[in-house]
Amino acid sequence: xxxxxxxxxxxxxxxxxxxxxxxxxxxxxxxxxxxxxxxxxxxxxxxxxxxxxxxxxxxxxxxxxxxxxxxxxxxxxxxxxxxxxxxxxxxxxxxxxxxxxxxxxxxxxxxxxxxxxxxxxxxxxxxxxxxxxxxxxxxxxxxxxxxxxxxxxxxxxxxxxxxxxxxxxxxxxxxxxxxxxxxxxxxxxxxxxxxxxxxxxxx
Numbered sequence: 001x002x003x004x005x006x007x008x009x010x011x012x013x014x015x016x017x018x019x020x021x022x023x024x025x026x027x028x029x030x031x032x033x034x035x036x037x038x039x040x041x042x043x044x045x046x047x048x049x050x051x052x053x054x055x056x057x058x059x060x061x062x063x064x065x066x067x068x069x070x071x072x073x074x075x076x077x078x079x080x081x082x083x084x085x086x087x088x089x090x091x092x093x094x095x096x097x098x099x100x101x102x103x104x105x106x107x108x109x110x111x112x113x114x115x116x117x118x119x120x121x122x123x124x125x126x127x128x129x130x131x132x133x134x135x136x137x138x139x140x141x142x143x144x145x146x147x148x149x150x151x152x153x154x155x156x157x158x159x160x161x162x163x164x165x166x167x168x169x170x171x172x173x174x175x176x177x178x179x180x181x182x183x184x185x186x187x188x189x190x191x192x193x194x195x196x197x198x199x200x201x202x203x
Contacts, residue, residue, distance in 0.1 A: 025056055026136060026175060029114040033095075036063045037116065041072050042092065044079055049099035049115040051108050051132070059105045062098025066091055096123035100130050108132055118142065124151035128158045128170060136173045 023031070029050050036048030040063040051060035066072040070091065081087045096119050100108060109131030118140040119127060127135060135155070142148050158170045 026114070029058070030116070030136070030138065030175070032058065032061065033114045033116060036061050037095070039063045040065055041077075042088070043077055047095040047116055049095040049113055051099050051103065052112050052114065053105070054110060059111060060099040060103040060108060062095045062100070062102050064092055064095045065098070067093055094120065094123050097126055100126055112136060118148055119151055120147040121150035121154065122147075124154045128154060132170065134171045134173055136175065138175050140174065
């Protein structure tokens with residue numbers, strides 16, 4: 001006598017179906033990026049990045065912080081100062097840079113990067129040179145700054161490059177409203193505008 005068929009009851013128990021409310025890949029990888037951000041010691045901005053290959057395997061994670069061997073108790077963390085050398089900006093390594101440097105594969109060509117904030121111009125250079133094909137981000141709140149304008153210009157040129165023999169075209173993807181809503185529900189927040197964590201402020 002054959003056993004119960006799919007969908008039938010067994011031993012009086014209702015059939016068990018898989019969950020339907022599990023995280024989709026974009027929300028999952030963005031959540032990993034946000035979790036990584038919590039490792040940052042920056043008091044004003046914590047940003048994380050997660051690099052994923054075509055098999056949906058994580059190959060690199062990073063967060064913003066001081067360079068290896070440079071004491072984060074000695075270098076400044078302030079955002080303003082009479083002398084730029086007294087601020088964090090000349091010293092801090094951004095999350096995107098660290099994720100690329102922390103890769104656990106030979107390279108990250110053809111991979112996707114998940115990051116909370118749209119990358120700055122310096123990170124855009126690294127992303128393009130590394131051969132990353134997609135940048136998935138949540139917020140472009142600094143869209144009109146010089147750094148972001150320069151980054152978009154480079155991304156546009158890289159994405160439309162005719163030199164496809166050596167580099168795949170690069171695509172920018174902003175999470176949809178539904179995906180952002182799902183992520184906010186995961187983090188128990190109402191919206192990005194009300195999300196008051198420092199790493200969504202200027203980095």
